[in-house]
Amino acid sequence: MTASEQSTPVATVTACLIIIGNEILSGRTQDANLAHIARTLNGWGVRLMHARVIPDIEDTIVSTLNECRAAFDYVFTTGGIGPTHDDITADCVAKAFGVPLVEHPEAIAILETYYPKGELTVARRRMARVPQGGDLVPNPVSKAPGFRIGNVFVLAGVPAIMRAQLHETREHISGGLPMVSRTVTAFVGESRVAVQLEELQDRYTDVEIGSYPFWKDGKLGTSLVFRGTDPARLEAGADELKAILRDLGTEPIDGEP
Amino acid sequence: MTASEQSTPVATVTACLIIIGNEILSGRTQDANLAHIARTLNGWGVRLMHARVIPDIEDTIVSTLNECRAAFDYVFTTGGIGPTHDDITADCVAKAFGVPLVEHPEAIAILETYYPKGELTVARRRMARVPQGGDLVPNPVSKAPGFRIGNVFVLAGVPAIMRAQLHETREHISGGLPMVSRTVTAFVGESRVAVQLEELQDRYTDVEIGSYPFWKDGKLGTSLVFRGTDPARLEAGADELKAILRDLGTEPIDGEP
Numbered sequence: 131m132t133a134s135e136q137s138t139p140v141a142t143v144t145a146c147l148i149i150i151g152n153e154i155l156s157g158r159t160q161d162a163n164l165a166h167i168a169r170t171l172n173g174w175g176v177r178l179m180h181a182r183v184i185p186d187i188e189d190t191i192v193s194t195l196n197e198c199r200a201a202f203d204y205v206f207t208t209g210g211i212g213p214t215h216d217d218i219t220a221d222c223v224a225k226a227f228g229v230p231l232v233e234h235p236e237a238i239a240i241l242e243t244y245y246p247k248g249e250l251t252v253a254r255r256r257m258a259r260v261p262q263g264g265d266l267v268p269n270p271v272s273k274a275p276g277f278r279i280g281n282v283f284v285l286a287g288v289p290a291i292m293r294a295q296l297h298e299t300r301e302h303i304s305g306g307l308p309m310v311s312r313t314v315t316a317f318v319g320e321s322r323v324a325v326q327l328e329e330l331q332d333r334y335t336d337v338e339i340g341s342y343p344f345w346k347d348g349k350l351g352t353s354l355v356f357r358g359t360d361p362a363r364l365e366a367g368a369d370e371l372k373a374i375l376r377d378l379g380t381e382p383i384d385g386e387p
Numbered sequence: 388m389t390a391s392e393q394s395t396p397v398a399t400v401t402a403c404l405i406i407i408g409n410e411i412l413s414g415r416t417q418d419a420n421l422a423h424i425a426r427t428l429n430g431w432g433v434r435l436m437h438a439r440v441i442p443d444i445e446d447t448i449v450s451t452l453n454e455c456r457a458a459f460d461y462v463f464t465t466g467g468i469g470p471t472h473d474d475i476t477a478d479c480v481a482k483a484f485g486v487p488l489v490e491h492p493e494a495i496a497i498l499e500t501y502y503p504k505g506e507l508t509v510a511r512r513r514m515a516r517v518p519q520g521g522d523l524v525p526n527p528v529s530k531a532p533g534f535r536i537g538n539v540f541v542l543a544g545v546p547a548i549m550r551a552q553l554h555e556t557r558e559h560i561s562g563g564l565p566m567v568s569r570t571v572t573a574f575v576g577e578s579r580v581a582v583q584l585e586e587l588q589d590r591y592t593d594v595e596i597g598s599y600p601f602w603k604d605g606k607l608g609t610s611l612v613f614r615g616t617d618p619a620r621l622e623a624g625a626d627e628l629k630a631i632l633r634d635l636g637t638e639p640i641d642g643e644p
Contacts, residue, residue, distance in 0.1 A: 152597055153597055153599055154421070154422075155425055155434075155435050155436065155437070155438065156425055156426075156429065156435070156566070156614060157421070157422040157423065157426035157429065158568070158570070158597075158599075159599070161418070161421070164411070164414070165411075165414040165416075165417050165418075166414065167414075168412055168413055168414030169413075169414035172414065173415065177412075178413070178414075180412070180441060180442075180443060181440035182437070182438065182440075183421065183437065183438035184437060184640060185436060185437075186597075186625070190437075212577055212598070212600065213577060213578040213581045214577050214578075214580075214581045214584055214585070214598040215581070215584055215585035215588050215596075215598075216588075216596065216598055217598075251581075252580045253582055256581075257578075288600065288601075311413070311415070320469060320470060320471050321469075321471075321510045321511045321514075324470045324508075324513075325474055325508075325509065328471070329470035331472050337474070337596065339473065340415075340443075341469070341471040341472075341473055341474075342410055342415075342416070342544065343544075355410070355415060375621070
């Protein structure tokens with residue numbers, strides 16, 4: 131009996147990431163959040179299906195939010211929730227949901243505890259503004275919280291803060307079966323195995339097979355990645371592939387090179 | 388006389404990047420192309436305004452291509468142009484443009500020279516397929532070319548190949564004034580300077596001012612980035628900001644920390 135026979139089939143639970151910030155689109159800052167969010171969500175049974183990187187422009191943020199929250203089960207945003215003039219994400223989320231942006235009493239209480247008495251300035255109070263009806267996402271690192279409204283989770287852009295906040299969203303996410311992967315590597319070019327791989331993919335319609343070439347120590351190789359929700363099927367596919375590679379005269383390696 | 392008085396105003400020339408590949412969305416592979424493309428285009432006077440990361444799903448790729456090529460001056464795609472079953476970008480671009488996908492004679496000639504006689508297999512010939520009417524984008528690294536059709540440039544996902552191909556597209560890009568940037572750093576939290584920064588931004592409407600907090604050696608700091616097409620205006624804004632920071636009792640640093 132395979133894992134898929136044991137489990138009730140679960141529809142794929144999907145997510146979209148909206149990365150907000152001119153600094154990413156200008157090339158100043160390398161995004162370090164997408165891969166972490168993708169892997170974390172995979173473990174929770176949620177597939178990141180789409181990501182967008184958009185500038186600090188209100189109309190763009192509002193329309194992107196509305197398009198994506200209708201199209202995916204969950205939407206995560208990163209960036210634009212600090213105290214400065216270019217931090218407009220909270221304003222845009224409120225506009226997208228058609229609700230006022232209000233100071234959240236709990237957020238004010240958190241910031242009042244964090245800053246010395248009298249130093250919760252107007253600029254810092256900006257970080258307590260949440261679209262009406264939204265709940266806080268705690269920030270164990272630097273206190274200023276993110277928030278959640280509907281299926282949208284609004285997180286910081288700074289990776290250490292984003293990671294801590296993402297962890298705090300866990301209880302609000304209902305995922306399906308976790309996505310798992312199984313990698314086989316061979317030191318052959320991917321074109322050597324392309325025909326056999328297509329034939330394998332045609333038989334393993336419940337497994338996603340990806341082929342990723344690389345160079346290592348001057349040698350050309352290919353990582354062949356099986357992804358899906360049923361570990362037994364990934365193992366069966368990997369075994370077939372390993373036999374194919376041996377027939378081609380190359381010894382497969384389990385895992386990444 | 389400032390640079391802006393010397394030059395005829397040029398409308399912003401815009402670009403969109405479409406990153407195609409399940410391996411990015413699964414978190415297996417960290418994208419290393421967006422920042423490089425953004426910085427290269429900045430130098431050519433083209434602003435990357437938008438990026439999307441999408442899976443290897445035909446309908447998604449086709450609709451994203453058609454939406455983005457209508458909305459931006461240039462569209463670049465990365466990924467999905469290799470010889471395996473999961474390389475469907477060329478097929479999707481042809482569908483998006485409503486033209487057949489055909490073997491490009493020059494591409495076949497390039498591959499025939501590259502591979503030993505008799506080794507240009509069916510799988511490898513896939514890499515010579517180009518939407519009818521498209522021109523090749525040379526690949527100095529591993530020969531299999533990218534292509535260009537209309538305002539869409541289709542490049543490889545492997546960073547070394549993508550970079551070489553991007554370089555080859557230069558002659559086909561008509562940019563505006565190059566985007567330049569000027570950074571001032573201070574070891575203060577961004578909330579300390581938020582009010583003054585907003586006032587500065589209100590007066591420098593032709594300059595984009597970004598505020599990016601960081602921690603370095605256990606100290607909190609903020610990089611303040613001025614971006615625009617007129618170096619004299621960036622310098623003037625930076626000078627004003629440096630005076631503001633000195634008034635706050637902190638010595639500004641030119642450039643990144």
